[in-house]
Amino acid sequence: MVSLRVKLLGLTFENPLILASGIDDKTPEQWIRAHEEGAGGVVTKSIGVEPREGYDNPTIVELPYGLINAMGLPNPGWKGFLKMVEGYTFDFPLIVSIFGGSGEEFAFLAEKLSDVADAFELNLSCPHAKGYGMEIGQKPENVYEIVRAVKEATDRPVIAKLTPNTDDITRLGLAAERAGADAVSAINTLKAVAIDVYARRPILSNRVGGYSGPGVKPVALRAVYDLARTLEIPVIGIGGITTWRDAVEFLLAGASALQIGTAVSLRGWGVFREISTGIEAYLESEGFSSVEEIVGLALG
Numbered sequence: 615m616v617s618l619r620v621k622l623l624g625l626t627f628e629n630p631l632i633l634a635s636g637i638d639d640k641t642p643e644q645w646i647r648a649h650e651e652g653a654g655g656v657v658t659k660s661i662g663v664e665p666r667e668g669y670d671n672p673t674i675v676e677l678p679y680g681l682i683n684a685m686g687l688p689n690p691g692w693k694g695f696l697k698m699v700e701g702y703t704f705d706f707p708l709i710v711s712i713f714g715g716s717g718e719e720f721a722f723l724a725e726k727l728s729d730v731a732d733a734f735e736l737n738l739s740c741p742h743a744k745g746y747g748m749e750i751g752q753k754p755e756n757v758y759e760i761v762r763a764v765k766e767a768t769d770r771p772v773i774a775k776l777t778p779n780t781d782d783i784t785r786l787g788l789a790a791e792r793a794g795a796d797a798v799s800a801i802n803t804l805k806a807v808a809i810d811v812y813a814r815r816p817i818l819s820n821r822v823g824g825y826s827g828p829g830v831k832p833v834a835l836r837a838v839y840d841l842a843r844t845l846e847i848p849v850i851g852i853g854g855i856t857t858w859r860d861a862v863e864f865l866l867a868g869a870s871a872l873q874i875g876t877a878v879s880l881r882g883w884g885v886f887r888e889i890s891t892g893i894e895a896y897l898e899s900e901g902f903s904s905v906e907e908i909v910g911l912a913l914g
């Protein structure tokens with residue numbers, strides 16, 4: 615009998631697959647749907663201090679090997695978020711993604727949302743929002759300061775979501791670890807652009823966006839591999855996971871759990887069940903009895 619269950623951050627996930635913060639996770643209905651379709655947990659769309667409309671359309675471009683998005687961090691703000699979740703209970707770990715422009719803002723959000731979050735993921739990595747995300751998360755000293763501030767503001771577990779748009783992602787991971795992060799997640803999207811050859815201008819209204827999907831998988835896998843070799847805290851793998859084989863590669867590279875976002879947009883909610891069934895069959899045929907047994911086996 616094979617077990618897909620994963621214990622991480624003091625939480626139990628039915629399986630290692632978590633809906634990533636991104637495009638399909640704005641509402642409680644989407645989080646519940648993800649769980650019904652086989653996700654072991656959910657990360658919400660990033661929540662900030664004030665409501666934001668996000669950028670004008672077009673906000674997403676589909677490419678042969680993934681998507682470029684620049685949605686502009688649309689969200690209802692922390693007050694709207696609390697209103698939105700009123701009356702719901704979730705029978706799966708709900709990880710609330712938060713973003714801010716400073717340690718104080720992140721800490722404020724963590725304090726306000728601690729009652730509804732099982733854990734927090736800090737968005738230190740959105741590649742195209744002025745004053746947020748990667749603009750601050752590319753500097754290890756900022757990562758340290760923000761994680762520290764959030765750890766002081768909440769007793770919920772804290773995940774630092776790191777940017778791949780840097781020369782050495784392990785420096786960011788080490789800063790998060792030193793500041794007391796309970797885990798890191800990697801990667802957020804790669805800064806990218808797509809051009810309309812007839813309009814002769816970038817397609818996205820924001821011009822630049824973040825590239826995700828199968829095209830970024832090898833880059834993400836390398837980041838996870840480097841982080842897992844360097845850090846003591848768990849690494850959550852994100853980036854182009856589309857098939858069970860991708861998922862197993864990330865687990866072998868040291869990811870303790872996995873987030874899936876773009877595959878849901880491109881292939882539908884069925885990807886969760888398809889991937890977990892594939893992982894289960896792999897474990898069984900290779901003689902393993904749990905997901906946890908294969909985490910990091912390729913690191914040696």
Ligand code: SIN
Pocket residue numbers: 636660683684685686687688737739740741747802803824
């Ligand atoms: C967005 O809302 O534009 C994307 C957020 C992110 O990349 O973290």
